[in-house]
Amino acid sequence: MDLLSIVVPCYNEEESVKLFLNEIQSILSDYNFEVIFVNDGSSDNTLNVIKNLADSNSNVKYISFSRNFGKESAIYAGLSNANGDLVCLIDADLQHPPSLIPEMIESIRSGEADVVAARRTSRKGESRVKSIFSHMFYKVFNRVSQITLVEGATDFRVMKRIVVDAVLDLPEYNRFSKGLFQWVGFETKWIPYENIERVAGESAWSFGQLVRYSVEGVVAFTTIPLTIVIFLGTILSVVAFLYMLFIIVKYLIYSDPVQGFATTMSVILLLGGIQLLSIGALGKYLEKTYTETKKRPIYIVRESNIDEEC
Secondary structure, three states, X not given: OOOEEEEEEEOOOOXXXXXXXXXXXXXXXXXXXXXEEEEOOOOOOHHHHHHHHHHHOOOEEEEEEOOOOOHHHXXXXXXXXXXXXXXXXXXXXXOOXXXXXXXXXXXXXXOOOOEEEEEEOOOOOOOHHHHHHHHHHHHHHHHHOOOOOOOOEEEEEEXXXXXXXXXXXXXXXXXXXXXXXXXXXXXXXXXXXXOOOOOOOOXXXXXXXXXXXXXXXXXXXOOHHHHHHHHHHHHHHHHHHHHHHHXXXXXXXXXXXXXXXXXXXXXXXXXXXXXHHHHHHHHHHHHHHHHHHHOOOOOOEEEEOOOOOO
16 A cells, blocks of 8 residues: 655644544554654654654654744655655644545545645634635735635645655745645645634744735745836826926916925825835845845754654
């Protein structure tokens, strides 16, 4: 039977990993699989729990980072060390239902798709504000990007080896996996499921982090913000020039003194704000270029029970 590699990014999941493994072993008892836990610099007892599980289960492997590098780095590390013909990416908190994995595998084996991914049909249990901003993100991203993200798409998916290799051939430092999975293409089947609350612990994602992650995703897959800045600057320059001509003609014909301190200040503040916004957009792209050119490693391994070149 084909080997299934299950990649599990973990950050402060000491209460979840054992429950997760028990669930996996129960559901996939008839499958040949390995579980690769990637400890992303957890500050709790996650690593020790994982090591204990690895000691008592020969098919459990782990990679532990030297510090917190972020979930994107953990995903890349897990995929890089997965040996399976099929690779499953899933969270440890059981918000991604492992019960869907057999269906995903069978869909791939039947030739329906190269990738079978899960998408949430609701955001039950999340705040109204977070749900609204999530919906807005997908709308904006799909309008400005050349790729399309399915609303509610998650990282939870099963992929053929050819798909995993294609993703690993994109060694960029600034990673947005949802976009990368779509960018490489391949036939994808989506399985809907209702949102499930965490089995234990608390989410490491704050609202601010989610907003920052969304900005990273947009910047990674489109240069539209720079185009908007150029367009806006051109329009404002033309309007300012025409208004200047209007003031000059008005003064020459009617000898009206130039007035309007409040109007002048409003225009100055508006233009100043637009300039700062433009510089900020440009700076964001320069930041990405800067971090890419340094060519730092995507992650650094502190310890592992997998032989790998770090």
